[in-house]
Amino acid sequence: MKLRPVVIISIFLVALLFLGTSLPAQAAPAPQGVQFATSTPLPDGRIFYAVQAGDSCIRIALLNAITVEQLRQLNTKLNADCSNLIPGDILLIGTGGPSAVSATPGPSPTPLPPTATPTPFTGTTEICVLLFNDINGDGLRQLTEPVIVGGAISVTETNGKYSKTLTTAINSDPTAYQGLCFADVPEGNYNISAAIPDNYNPTMALANVIDVKAGDRAFVDFGAQSKDATVSQPDNTNPGGGASPVLGLIGGLLLLGGIGLGWYALRLRKPQSKLKQSGLLKR
Structure with a gap:
């Protein structure tokens, strides 16, 4: 009788083991991580983030690999504790290079004709x-x-x-x-x-x-x-124009007349002088 409790316990354990091996194993659901959209740069290189419900400045900074200080510098409307975040707001989180635009292949350029080489300047x-x-x-x-x-x-x-x-x-x-x-x-x-x-x-x-x-x-x-060149000087000796030769001729005649009168007077005085010397002239 002493072995009855041991037998009962052993049977119970075997039953549990049997049930455990007979039931199909079910995989535990994998924990779901937090999903967020990766921001894509615009053509001008700017990167924006749309605020989600429950976001904070720290969370947004961690998600986009920037500091909270950088986030505030890029978005000056944020207050000190970021309490004014509203879901749906668009925040600037960075500036990158312009996004690459795939060029549409066009017609190949027409080769230009060879141009003549300019002659080098001689200086x-x-x-x-x-x-x-x-x-x-x-x-x-x-x-x-x-x-x-x-x-x-x-x-x-x-x-x-x-x-x-x-x-x-x-x-x-x-x-x-x-x-x-x-x-x-x-x-x-x-x-x-x-x-x-x-x-x-x-x-x-x-x-x-x-x-x-x-x-x-x-x-x-x-x-x-x-040295042979002469410069003509103005004639200031003839202010009267054509009357100058006439005046010169008259002056010459007057001069000759004066000389003639002087000579005649001198001739008249000579006989009188001779009479005085001979004593024939009465006083």
């Missing part, structure tokens, strides 16, 4: 010098004042890169520039000087220093006046 300039006959001596070249023939023009670069001298002559084309032009002159600082023929006097300085750049064209003028 030279041109200096033109005119030695003119300054007829009126004013130091300015007038259109009617011609070039002086037989003069010499010298163009020299101060560092010795260029030096040339030409003799002045009359251009056969009266409409063309009458001076001398020095072409293909390298840019730099130049001494320009002129030598004039012996029968001329300079009316302006015959040397000049100029600085020329590549592509420029410089013009320099030098003037000289012929």
Whole structure:
């Protein structure tokens, strides 16, 4: 009889084991995680988040991998404790690069025809010098004042890169520039000087220093006046116009008349003097 409780317990345990193995195993439902939509950048790169029910600033910051301070800086309307969050509000949570737009393949561009290679610039300039006959001596070249023939023009670069001298002559084309032009002159600082023929006097300085750049064209003028040139002076001795010769003629006649009267008076006095000397003249 002492073994009866043990047998009963053993039978109970075996029954439980049998029932456990006979029932189909049921898998426990997997815990559902919190679902939230991942924000997609707009074409301009801005990223927005729609506030959900139960959101707080901390939760929104954690979901979008930013700090609460950054969230407040991007959304200045939020108060200190984020108590003014309303479901449906749109918050700016970041700024990224513009979203890539897939380009629609279009027609391939038409190849352009080959263009001619431009000629490289030589980096030279041109200096033109005119030695003119300054007829009126004013130091300015007038259109009617011609070039002086037989003069010499010298163009020299101060560092010795260029030096040339030409003799002045009359251009056969009266409409063309009458001076001398020095072409293909390298840019730099130049001494320009002129030598004039012996029968001329300079009316302006015959040397000049100029600085020329590549592509420029410089013009320099030098003037000289012929020693044979005379400048007419106004005649102030004839204020009366055509009456001056008549007055001169009358003056000459009066002068001759005066001389004649003087000579006649002198002749009249000579006989009287002789009578006084001979004592024949009565007192």
